[in-house]
Amino acid sequence: MVAVTRVFAARMAGLPVFGPDGEPIGRVRDVVAALSVRRQPPRVLGLVVELPTRRRIFVPMLRVTRIEAAAVTLTTGSVNLRAFTKRPNEMLVLGELLDAQVRIESASAVLVDSALEQTRTRDWQLTKLAVRERTGRLGRRGPTKVLDWDQVEGLEFAEVTGSPQGVQQLLSMFDTMRAVDVASTLHELPSKRRYEVAEALDDEWLADIVEELPEDDQKDLLAYLDDERAADVLEAMNPDDAADLLAELPEIDKVRLLELMAPEESEPVKRLLEFSADTAGGLMTPEPLVVTPDATIAEALAMARNPDLPIAVASMVFVCRAPSATPTGRYLGCVHLQRLLREPPSTLVAGALDTDLASLPPLAPLSELTRYFAAYNLVCGPVLDDEEHLIGAVTVDDLLDHLLPGGWRQSGLPDREPEEPTSQEAR
Known part of the structure; x- marks a missing residue:
């Protein structure tokens, strides 16, 4: 692949990042640039890269050796693995600059992209802006123009002016991302920008x-x-x-x-x-997969195939007397997904019941839940009341949420110092 000296920021979103030996590092989630108080192109400071652990780190542009159409390659040396935090004199190009309302030749327009360009000194700047004119006709998009930075007016930023921004560019990127990755992106945005996105979803x-x-x-x-x-x-x-x-x-x-x-x-x-949040009753989902004993294997599998069902919940079907909504009638047993796959579709689930699996009381503490999942190698377990009614199911992902230290969603890996002094402090 041929390295480029100009690339548009929106096209970098999601690009894989590789180390000098070809090892995968993560994916590009945003571009960090310095705020420009004069009408000069801002300097690009680095990239926000999301590691496989979902931690987002700052990679200085000095560490970027090649930007290609399908990947970004880093040069040798270590990078600080501390979680990225934006500084007051910085902006996120994708998160804060795109969709801004601007003016070109006294006409209203929307900024839809920005080009990063490498200068003769090997620095990177935001030199070009792609803007779309507002035509005034309802539902009609105007033409898109690529202009120099100083040809566009009104580039005061959201946290300074308080003016609203559109969110179409962000939403188009979110369409290809998982909810957990979108949440990570929103967490890094200023509150005002986060609210604008929430309004549009x-x-x-x-x-x-x-x-x-x-x-x-x-x-x-x-x-x-x-x-x-x-x-x-x-x-x-x-x-x-x-x-x-x-x-x-x-x-x-x-x-x-x-x-x-x-x-x-x-x-x-x-x-x-x-129930207390640290007990089985507080952790459980009240909407597990429940069927009556006269249901067939095919019917149970059809319920497990629901794409909106969490994977852990779909791993086990609980068989109860009517009613099948929690709290159910008398609990009879469960059928593991693998067992369902091995049985003829026309047979009844009653013939494949596991009646020996221990259940959980709603007041079971975290320590008991941990031993339960470790002992039975499960990802989902039934919670019964004193009268043998199924009231919910605990899944291992909900248990992990409470066992992990507070703030784990933001932090990912534990902090560790870089091997050499290349870090955000160098920006």
Whole structure:
């Protein structure tokens, strides 16, 4: 591949990053540039690279040896693995600059991309801007022009002016990302920009993202939304995640939002809130896969194939007397997904029951849950009340969320010092 000396920032999003020996490092998530107080092209300081652990680090442009159409290659030397934090004199090109409202020749326009160009001194600058004119006709896009930096007016940045930005470029990138990766991106954005994105997302997609945000970001975003929208997002979340979030709110806010939720959505959340967050009852999902004993293997597999079902929940089907919604009728046993795959589709699940698997009481503490999953090599386990009714299921991912140290979503790997002094301090 041929190295380039000019590349547009939006095309770099998601590009794989490789070390000098060809080893994969991570993927490009943003470009960091210095704020320019004069009408001169800003200097590009480096890239925000997301490691496989989801930690985002800063890679100085001095460490970038080649930018190609399909990859970015780093030169020799070590890079600081501390989590990236943006400084006041910096901007994120994808997260903050794109979609800004600007002016060209006194006409209104939207900034849709920015070109990074290497100078004779081997520094990189934001030299060109791609802008789209506003035509004034509803639903009609104007032509896109590529202009020099100093030909575009109104490039005051969001955190300075408070003016709104569009989010179409960000949303187009989010379409190809998992919710957990979008959450990581939002966490790095200024609050104002995060709110703009939240306003543009539909309730289902926003709920998936909120579930992956750190606790402080969850509460901040929920407080920003109006009560009706916040209740809608809580309804779209998994009940156990919604309960965890509501449990962190002041009592008056929790009660108000629960009252605004639809009764069929709030009831399972209220049941979860009756238990401490560090017990099986507080960790469980109240919506496991449940069938009655007269269901066939084919019917159970059809339920497990639901693409919206978390993988851990789909690993086990619970068989109970009617009703099949939690709290169910009498619990009879469970059928593991692998067993379902080995049985003829027309046979009844009652003939494939595992009746020997121990169940969990709702007040079981974290230590008991940890021993349970380790002893039985499971990713999902049933929670029964005193009358042998299934009230939910604990999954190993929810257990890990509570076992990991606070802030693990932001931190990824533990901090360690670089082998040589190349770090964000050098910017």
